[in-house]
Amino acid sequence: xxxxxxxxxxxxxxxxxxxxxxxxxxxxxxxxxxxxxxxxxxxxxxxxxxxxxxxxxxxxxxxxxxxxxxxxxxxxxxxxxxxxxxxxxxxxxxxxxxxxxxxxxxxxxxxxxxxxxxxxxxxxxxxxxxxxxxxxxxxxxxxxxxxxxxxxxxxxxxxxxxxxxxxxxxxxxxxxxxxxxxxx
Amino acid sequence: xxxxxxxxxxxxxxxxxxxxxxxxxxxxxxxxxxxxxxxxxxxxxxxxxxxxxxxxxxxxxxxxxxxxxxxxxxxxxxxxxxxxxxxxxxxxxxxxxxxxxxxxxxxxxxxxxxxxxxxxxxxxxxxxxxxxxxxxxxxxxxxxxxxxxxxxxxxxxxxxxxxxxxxxxxxxxxxxxxxxxxxxxxxxxxxxxxxxxxxxxxxxxxxxxxxxxxxxxxxxxxxxxxxxxxxxxxxxxxxxxxxxxxxxxxxxxxxxxxxxxxxxxxxxxxxxxxxxxxxxxxxxxxxxxxxxxxxxxxxxxxxxxxxxxxxxxxxxxxxxxxxxxxxxxxxxxxxxxxxxxxxxxxxxxxxxxxxxxxxxxxxxxxxxxxxxxxxxxxxxxxxxxxxxxxxxxxxxxxxxxxxxxxxxxxxxxxxxxxxxxxxxxxxxxxxxxxxxxxxxxxxxxxxxxxxxxxxxxxxxxxxxxxxxxxxxxxxxxxxxxxxxxxxxxxxxxxxxxxxxxxxxxxxxxxxxxxxxxxxxxxxxxxxxxxxxxxxxxxxxxxxxxxxxxxxxxxxxxxxxxxxxxxxxxxxxxxxxxxxx
Ligand code: HEM
Ligand SMILES: [Cu+2]
Ligand SMILES: [Cu+2]
Numbered sequence: 001x002x003x004x005x006x007x008x009x010x011x012x013x014x015x016x017x018x019x020x021x022x023x024x025x026x027x028x029x030x031x032x033x034x035x036x037x038x039x040x041x042x043x044x045x046x047x048x049x050x051x052x053x054x055x056x057x058x059x060x061x062x063x064x065x066x067x068x069x070x071x072x073x074x075x076x077x078x079x080x081x082x083x084x085x086x087x088x089x090x091x092x093x094x095x096x097x098x099x100x101x102x103x104x105x106x107x108x109x110x111x112x113x114x115x116x117x118x119x120x121x122x123x124x125x126x127x128x129x130x131x132x133x134x135x136x137x138x139x140x141x142x143x144x145x146x147x148x149x150x151x152x153x154x155x156x157x158x159x160x161x162x163x164x165x166x167x168x169x170x171x172x173x174x175x176x177x178x179x180x181x182x183x184x
Numbered sequence: 185x186x187x188x189x190x191x192x193x194x195x196x197x198x199x200x201x202x203x204x205x206x207x208x209x210x211x212x213x214x215x216x217x218x219x220x221x222x223x224x225x226x227x228x229x230x231x232x233x234x235x236x237x238x239x240x241x242x243x244x245x246x247x248x249x250x251x252x253x254x255x256x257x258x259x260x261x262x263x264x265x266x267x268x269x270x271x272x273x274x275x276x277x278x279x280x281x282x283x284x285x286x287x288x289x290x291x292x293x294x295x296x297x298x299x300x301x302x303x304x305x306x307x308x309x310x311x312x313x314x315x316x317x318x319x320x321x322x323x324x325x326x327x328x329x330x331x332x333x334x335x336x337x338x339x340x341x342x343x344x345x346x347x348x349x350x351x352x353x354x355x356x357x358x359x360x361x362x363x364x365x366x367x368x369x370x371x372x373x374x375x376x377x378x379x380x381x382x383x384x385x386x387x388x389x390x391x392x393x394x395x396x397x398x399x400x401x402x403x404x405x406x407x408x409x410x411x412x413x414x415x416x417x418x419x420x421x422x423x424x425x426x427x428x429x430x431x432x433x434x435x436x437x438x439x440x441x442x443x444x445x446x447x448x449x450x451x452x453x454x455x456x457x458x459x460x461x462x463x464x465x466x467x468x469x470x471x472x473x474x475x476x477x478x479x480x481x482x483x484x485x486x487x488x489x490x491x492x493x494x495x496x497x498x499x500x501x502x503x504x505x506x507x508x509x510x511x512x513x514x515x516x517x518x519x520x521x522x523x524x525x526x527x528x529x530x531x532x533x534x535x536x537x538x539x540x541x542x543x544x545x546x547x548x549x550x551x552x553x554x555x556x557x558x559x560x561x562x563x564x565x566x567x568x569x570x571x572x573x574x575x576x577x578x579x580x581x582x583x584x585x586x587x588x589x590x591x592x593x594x595x596x597x598x599x600x601x602x603x604x605x606x607x608x609x610x611x612x613x614x615x616x617x618x619x620x621x622x623x624x625x626x627x628x629x630x631x632x633x634x635x636x637x638x639x640x641x642x643x644x645x646x647x648x649x650x651x652x653x654x655x656x657x658x659x660x661x662x663x664x665x666x667x668x669x670x671x672x673x674x675x676x677x678x679x680x681x682x683x684x685x686x687x688x689x690x691x692x693x694x695x696x697x698x699x700x701x702x703x704x705x706x707x708x709x710x711x712x713x714x715x716x717x718x719x720x721x722x723x724x725x726x727x728x729x730x731x732x733x734x735x736x737x738x739x740x741x742x743x744x745x746x747x748x749x750x751x752x753x754x755x756x757x758x759x760x761x762x763x764x
Contacts, residue, residue: 002375002441002452002513003288009371011455019732020457020508023739027504030743031497034750038489038565041754046762047566053481078656105657113762118481123331124414126573126642130659133640134760135572137480139414140331144481147764157650157659161573161642163325165332166255169646174657 049136049146056143058121065094065117069104074183077105077174087114089180095158095173097125097138099165102158102173108150109180119143126162129175135161150177200292207603207705211368216286216293216359220279220604222303223352224597225694227275230310231590232687234267239680242629245575246673247649247666254646258323261644263314265326269585270345271310276593277383277435278302278352283604284380284438285359291368294358302351309345312337325644327421330401330412339402343395350391353384375452375459376445379438382462383431386469390431393423415482422473430469432585433503434462436547436592440510443544443592446599447535448713450517453509461509464502472499478568485565492563500560507552507742512735514545519732521715527733538710539609543595543619550623551588554630557746558583567753570760575645576637583630586679591623594686601690602708607697609710615689622682628675636668 008014042048072085083104087093089112096103098121108114118127120140127136136144158173176184202211237260243251244260252260286293293299315337316322322334360381363369373381397420403409441458444450452458474491477483518530535541558580561567571577598615601607609615639662641648648665652658700708 002445002450002458004374005369005371006375006455007451008455011372014454014456016454016457019736020454020505020512023508024457024501024505026743027501030747031501034497034560034564035489037754041566042485045566045758046764047569047757047760048485048764049479049566049569050764080656082656101656124329128573128640128642130640131662132760133570133574133638134763135479135569135574137477137572139481142415142481149762151761157657159640159642159650159659161645162329163258163332163644166258166323168258168644169254169648169650170655172650172655172657172659174659 050144052145054143055141056119058119058140061094061096061117061119061143062121065096065103068092068094073104074107084176086183089114091115092117095127096121097127097160097164097171098122100160100167100171102127102160102171105174105176107176107178107184108148110150110153110177111180113147113149116146116148117143118146123164124162125160125164125171128159128161130157130159132156137162150175153177153179202292205603205705206700206702207709210287211290212604213286213292215296215299216282217604219293219296219299219303220282220287220600222300223275223279223282224600224604226303226307226310227272227279227593228687228690230267230271230275231683233314234264234272235680235683235687237261237264237267239676240264242673242676244646245648246670248670249673250647255320255323257646258325258644259317259320262323262325263317266313266317267310268590269326270342273432273585273589273593274345274349275306277387277431278306278349279600280435280439280593280596281352281356281380281384282359283600284377285356285363287604288374288377289359289363289368291359291363291366294355294362298351299355302348302355305344305348305351307348309341309343309348311341312344313341316341327425328401329421330404330414330417333405336402336405339398339405343398343402346391346394346398349387353387353391356380356384372455375455376438376442378459379434379441379462382465383434383438385466386427386431386434389469390424390428393420393427397421397424415477415480418477418480419473422476426472426475427469429581429584430465430472430499432589434465436551436589437462437503437506437510439592439596440506440544440548441513443540443595443599444510444514444517446709447538447541447544448514448517448521450513453512453516457505458509461502461505464498464505468499468502475563478563478565479572488565492565497560500556503552503556507548507556508735508739510548511545511738512732515732515735518713521713523713527737531734533713535711535713537616538598538712539615539619540595540598540710542616543591543598543623546619546623547588547591547595550591550627550630551584552742553745554627555580555583555585555588557749558634560746561750561753564750564753567757570753570757571637573643574637575633575641575643578643579630579633579635579637582626582633586626587623587630591619591626594622595619597686597690599709601693601697602700602705605694605697606700607693608700608704608708609689610692610697611689612710614685615710618682618685618689620682622679622686625675625677625679625682629672629679632668632672632675636665636672639665639668641665641669 069083073083074086086107093114094117120138125138156175160171316335322338324332324334471491523530
């Protein structure tokens with residue numbers, strides 16, 4: 001029994017039953033398969049996070065984001081007037097996280113690729129694009145650049161899903177996706 | 185002082201006193217027994233406190249109830265994580281370590297006084313951190329990611345607690361040394377002790393990681409250090425936070441073997457295989473920190489893939505092996521007990537009325553099907569994009585650490601109370617019901633949180649309705665999400681009822697249970713399977729005499745579910761917006 005010492009003193013020489021060996025082999029091969037699946041997806045899959053990352057001073061990131069918002073602003077929204085920026089297709093887009101907002105709102109075109117720059121100014125936040133359900137961690141001091149291609153038109157919420165303080169649940173942002181060549 | 189007394193004084197300060205256990209015939213060191221009692225009682229008290237917090241959290245996350253204010257919610261959630269994941273689990277594990285060394289090996293415990301120092305440190309640390317949280321200035325969640333900052337005594341309490349637990353680990357190791365030197369057993373240590381040794385080795389590693397990160401963080405909170413790197417913190421913190429989950433797995437797998445042995449007389453199918461599977465945990469656990477870093481900037485994909493898969497899923501392999509050998513050893517034992525009809529007579533006629541067995545088997549099945557599979561999915565680099573920080577994550581780990589570890593610990597309590605506290609379980613009928621009630625509730629919270637997570641619901645989030653009065657850019661989750669969170673709330677009530685019953689039965693039995701003595705010792709362990717035939721002449725559980733068709737079917741079912749769910753998730757991933 002498992003609460004007594006092994007019955008055979010030299011237990012490591014005991015034969016192992018075939019069924020056990022079969023299961024160990026199957027489980028091992030399945031593990032290998034799952035391992036190579038991740039590598040396969042890096043080569044052939046379309047959903048991978050980029051390793052393009054750099055250290056960045058939060059103040060610099062804030063500066064770049066406001067310049068970006070200034071340059072591409074198409075309108076303002078909400079009673080506080082959040083800018084909505086519509087970057088050129090194929091170009092760079094910036095979104096910053098700070099307690100407790102995602103800034104600015106973006107308007108993207110369906111089927112076009114954008115280089116989305118994400119970073120935080122204060123604490124960590126969680127970029128959670130809904131209802132797509134795509135979730136990326138955002139750190140202060142690290143800039144994450146993701147090439148993103150929206151495939152559907154609509155209004156998408158950006159939720160914060162990394163606890164960032166007592167206002168965590170009011171932290172929302174937005175991304176609009178429109179048909180190419182059209183606005184809202 | 186006589187010569188004979190000297191060896192006994194080397195590590196212990198007083199010569200040990202023993203009693204003989206009427207049920208098992210094991211020699212029980214009274215000093216070890218007192219320490220086990222103290223740690224087990226502390227564990228149960230923190231489970232009670234933490235469980236109440238868990239219920240409050242779940243009721244707040246039920247949109248129709250939305251019980252607590254937002255500040256209270258984050259406070260209570262921080263306390264819930266700390267009290268159950270750290271205090272309940274680790275106090276209980278220390279009790280298990282002492283049990284698996286001193287009691288199972290019939291040895292005296294090493295340095296019992298240090299055991300009390302460890303206990304005191306853990307209590308002081310645990311209470312200190314709780315006070316910090318309840319004071320309201322430390323609602324940083326138990327992960328306390330900087331630059332969120334808690335009060336200094338939040339970190340200090342955790343450090344003291346960890347030092348105490350570390351001392352406990354060394355007492356366990358010291359006891360193994362004493363038992364070996366004083367030859368209290370023959371040959372190799374039993375499998376259960378081996379599992380506990382695995383847990384202990386992992387614990388030492390994780391506590392070291394904890395010290396490496398929490399000590400600087402403490403210094404930062406009092407102002408001696410100006411900056412803590414957010415990514416480094418996470419990497420090292422999860423070296424403790426996730427690797428310590430392997431302590432829980434090792435401990436509860438050891439308990440599965442223990443309960444199988446005591447209730448149906450199960451023997452390991454193969455000592456070599458079961459021990460090898462434990463070894464895999466030790467070799468590959470350090471890599472698990474990556475599970476929390478899969479969508480982080482600043483780490484290469486190569487690093488993520490190697491680490492998240494524990495170097496090609498070798499620690500997962502360990503669990504899959506136990507997933508066969510534990511039910512296999514039970515099937516083999518039951519077949520030897522005479523239940524040989526068909527594929528599943530052994531399982532149907534298992535002692536389901538014995539809460540130790542029922543809790544153990546539910547824990548085994550739910551840990552594998554709910555916790556294990558969802559864990560591998562979550563830990564797959566790209567699939568993690570769909571689930572990171574959604575409430576799928578708490579769904580997954582309530583399946584591992586609640587339906588798996590907590591239920592196993594509850595199950596073994598039904599043996600510990602008669603064996604160590606020497607009291608019979610009061611209210612045997614309610615005790616029989618308890619594992620089912622708690623198991624069902626815990627399965628519910630796991631499944632419904634996972635369901636809500638696939639719909640995008642965020643974890644650690646006070647209000648998922650985002651009313652336009654509160655937020656500038658409102659957003660709505662699909663109505664199904666609210667339904668899931670409602671069902672989660674209902675399951676939480678069920679789980680809390682089962683938990684309350686467990687606490688009432690345990691405390692009631694310790695205080696008012698009938699004394700266990702030689703006359704009623706065996707019966708005190710709960711209903712056991714009737715042996716229809718005498719023990720067959722086999723050395724090992726399997727021994728080629730019995731095929732184990734029931735286990736093969738269970739394992740095949742598990743594997744099919746696993747593979748299907750795995751591919752379904754890749755399919756969902758392929759529908760996401762392309763990103764690079
Ligand atoms: C009555 C039983 C329990 C209920 C109803 C319950 C419910 C919950 C809920 C609803 C959450 C919040 C999820 C979120 O908002 O992110 C949560 C978090 C958590 N629970 Fe439980 N739980 C219970 C027992 C346990 C036990 C026994 C453990 C550990 C052994 C545990 C460990 C945790 C941890 C570690 C968290 C995460 C806290 C955080 O995100 O900081 N729970 N629980
Ligand atoms: Cu945030
Ligand atoms: Cu947040």
